[in-house]
Amino acid sequence: MPIPKARFQVQRAADRPGYRPEPGSIPTQPGVYRFRDAKGRVIYVGKAKNLRARLSSYFQDPINLHQRTAAMVASGASVEWTVVKTEVEALQLEYSWIKEFDPRFNVKYRDDKSYPWLAVTVGEDFPRVMVGRGAKRKGTKYFGPYSHAWAIRETVDQLLRVFPMRSCSNGVFKRSGQIGRPCLLGYIDKCSAPCVGNISPEEHRAIVEDFCDFIGGNTGAFIKRVRTEMYAASDALDFEKAARLRDDLGAMEKALEKQAVVFGDGTSADVVALAEDPLEVAVQIFYVRGGRIRGQRGWVADRVEEGGTAELVEDFLLQLYAGADGDDIPREILVPHLPPDPETIEALLGDIRGSRVRIRVPQRGDKRSLQETVARNAGQALVMHKTKRASDLTARNQALEEIQVALGLDEAPLRIECYDISNLQGTEVVASMVVFEDGLARKSEYRRFVIKGDGGEVGQNDVAHMHQVITRRFRRLLDEQARSTEVVTESGPMLVDPETGRPRKFAYAPGLVVVDGGPPQVAAAQRALDELGIDDIPVCGLAKRLEEVWLPGVEDPVILNRSSEALYLLQRVRDEAHRFAITHHRSRRSKTMVESLLDDVPGLGEVRRKTLLKHFGSLRKLRAATVEDIACVPGIGRRTALAIKAAVDQPSRKTVSVNTATGEIDEG
Numbered sequence: 001m002p003i004p005k006a007r008f009q010v011q012r013a014a015d016r017p018g019y020r021p022e023p024g025s026i027p028t029q030p031g032v033y034r035f036r037d038a039k040g041r042v043i044y045v046g047k048a049k050n051l052r053a054r055l056s057s058y059f060q061d062p063i064n065l066h067q068r069t070a071a072m073v074a075s076g077a078s079v080e081w082t083v084v085k086t087e088v089e090a091l092q093l094e095y096s097w098i099k100e101f102d103p104r105f106n107v108k109y110r111d112d113k114s115y116p117w118l119a120v121t122v123g124e125d126f127p128r129v130m131v132g133r134g135a136k137r138k139g140t141k142y143f144g145p146y147s148h149a150w151a152i153r154e155t156v157d158q159l160l161r162v163f164p165m166r167s168c169s170n171g172v173f174k175r176s177g178q179i180g181r182p183c184l185l186g187y188i189d190k191c192s193a194p195c196v197g198n199i200s201p202e203e204h205r206a207i208v209e210d211f212c213d214f215i216g217g218n219t220g221a222f223i224k225r226v227r228t229e230m231y232a233a234s235d236a237l238d239f240e241k242a243a244r245l246r247d248d249l250g251a252m253e254k255a256l257e258k259q260a261v262v263f264g265d266g267t268s269a270d271v272v273a274l275a276e277d278p279l280e281v282a283v284q285i286f287y288v289r290g291g292r293i294r295g296q297r298g299w300v301a302d303r304v305e306e307g308g309t310a311e312l313v314e315d316f317l318l319q320l321y322a323g324a325d326g327d328d329i330p331r332e333i334l335v336p337h338l339p340p341d342p343e344t345i346e347a348l349l350g351d352i353r354g355s356r357v358r359i360r361v362p363q364r365g366d367k368r369s370l371q372e373t374v375a376r377n378a379g380q381a382l383v384m385h386k387t388k389r390a391s392d393l394t395a396r397n398q399a400l401e402e403i404q405v406a407l408g409l410d411e412a413p414l415r416i417e418c419y420d421i422s423n424l425q426g427t428e429v430v431a432s433m434v435v436f437e438d439g440l441a442r443k444s445e446y447r448r449f450v451i452k453g454d455g456g457e458v459g460q461n462d463v464a465h466m467h468q469v470i471t472r473r474f475r476r477l478l479d480e481q482a483r484s485t486e487v488v489t490e491s492g493p494m495l496v497d498p499e500t501g502r503p504r505k506f507a508y509a510p511g512l513v514v515v516d517g518g519p520p521q522v523a524a525a526q527r528a529l530d531e532l533g534i535d536d537i538p539v540c541g542l543a544k545r546l547e548e549v550w551l552p553g554v555e556d557p558v559i560l561n562r563s564s565e566a567l568y569l570l571q572r573v574r575d576e577a578h579r580f581a582i583t584h585h586r587s588r589r590s591k592t593m594v595e596s597l598l599d600d601v602p603g604l605g606e607v608r609r610k611t612l613l614k615h616f617g618s619l620r621k622l623r624a625a626t627v628e629d630i631a632c633v634p635g636i637g638r639r640t641a642l643a644i645k646a647a648v649d650q651p652s653r654k655t656v657s658v659n660t661a662t663g664e665i666d667e668g
């Protein structure tokens with residue numbers, strides 16, 4: 001991609017604290033800027049509609065900057081910029097610089113696996129179809145990528161009888177030409193054998209072009225043509241040709257069966273979806289051509305710069321399409337969120353494609369449904385990526401060592417306990433405790449707490465609730481330690497119950513207590529430990545917004561490197577505690593709603609209410625049940641079942657939902 005002609009200006013300073021350029025020296029036109037470190041390496045590339053306004057925003061009080069932005073500015077030693085004429089030129093230059101300098105503070109999407117392509121070497125005299133992986137090469141037309149190489153090979157094998165083009169390697173092709181005899185594929189009519197001159201280069205290229213059109217989505221015309229020729233041959237009593245065309249038609253239809261029809265109108269589009277957390281983002285894309293899914297691909301990237309979903313979408317579209325061929329860009333791109341300046345992105349992609357490109361967010365129908373499917377794939381890809389990373393022993397050891405150094409601990413926290421509070425406007429308040437040992441979740445050690453109302457603790461006082469949970473857990477620790485006997489086993493000393501001989505699970509102190517929250521929650525947890533006389537268990541809190549680590553009695557947070565294994569482990573522990581608390585809260589809320597609805601049902605006491613809850617499990621399932629289903633529950637007759645059905649079918653005055661990802665409460 002050619003770099004646009006522009007006026008180039010450089011602003012550089014020797015010492016990092018004073019490298020801020022004079023505001024008056026920065027132009028107000030659109031352009032692209034680069035931050036360099038003390039060694040002259042480019043660490044960040046960005047674009048702006050107004051260079052002066054954008055660059056000035058970096059040089060303010062670091063407290064007001066996003067953590068990652070502040071780290072980038074602190075790492076920089078100079079900044080330089082290029083003025084361009086239009087915002088499209090700014091996009092082109094930004095892409096060129098990112099590709100050239102590979103800045104460490106820019107988002108870099110990397111494949112979460114090596115996807116296979118279907119490639120046709122159109123640059124050769126006798127083009128060849130093959131399945132391959134890796135980077136694209138000039139003179140080759142690509143289709144896909146696909147999830148499984150075997151699926152592509154099966155499809156190609158089916159289509160070679162209809163489009164008998166070359167599929168052999170260069171060595172086989174040359175050897176067949178030298179001996180004057182085609183390979184096996186030539187004898188079974190899956191190759192037209194251009195190696196021995198059975199057809200001319202022009203005739204073979206026509207077959208290749210038909211194959212590419214069919215794979216590219218133009219399937220209807222070929223099927224219609226073959227069907228017409230088949231009927232014509234049958235009418236002419238040329239049954240041998242009709243049978244061959246019938247088999248060709250069956251081969252094409254069998255190949256198409258492997259590609260699901262998602263858009264009945266034959267739309268061609270790329271469907272993009274994201275799954276993100278504060279540290280990483282996973283992207284999935286489905287390639288739809290002619291209404292059928294032709295391939296898919298996935299990427300995972302570290303979030304190394306400030307910006308929300310819209311900025312992530314813009315970065316992804318720029319990196320995916322800016323260096324692509326025009327044929328690789330569809331007329332329509334479906335995204336979960338519009339980029340900040342969609343018109344500029346559309347103009348850039350339209351120039352590459354040679355015709356208009358639309359970027360939009362699907363609102364309903366098949367397109368919305370498919371994007372939800374793509375989003376689920378992105379979520380699963382992110383989970384798999386994190387699971388793979390969590391299972392790495394070296395990474396876990398590194399994470400524990402980094403936590404020890406960052407928090408100033410005497411030893412690495414081999415056992416970490418994390419606590420979270422969940423409530424619905426102060427009602428049904430619950431807490432969770434999750435345990436990680438050696439960096440891995442120990443789900444058998446998880447515990448749930450139901451918060452007990454006591455004076456000022458009733459309501460949404462998360463600080464008081466945290467104090468209560470920490471007090472209850474560590475009072476139990478002291479009690480079990482006092483009532484336990486130490487026994488030496490092969491694996492080391494173990495505390496056991498002197499009466500039963502069973503090991504005491506909660507007689508072991510954690511190496512670190514993590515609470516979900518900032519300074520108030522951390523102070524409450526530390527106060528609870530102080531009141532119990534425990535002074536050898538460190539406490540920290542992880543705040544969600546900026547992923548800051550707070551220590552008790554310390555005014556400023558500990559800022560961990562955003563790509564560090566330590567922050568990744570702490571975030572995973574915190575997120576697991578949040579998930580566990582939300583799950584418990586939703587379960588209790590569902591049971592409470594069922595009990596309240598059934599209070600007025602005559603003849604239904606506490607025992608039979610519990611039987612109903614145990615049988616159906618949730619209010620949703622009870623509402624979906626028929627009268628006959630309810631009557632099948634032991635102790636419930638048909639008359640009572642009718643009363644229960646009438647009670648649960650009454651419309652509620654207010655519906656409340658909990659976002660399990662954020663814990664936010666939605667009322668309707």
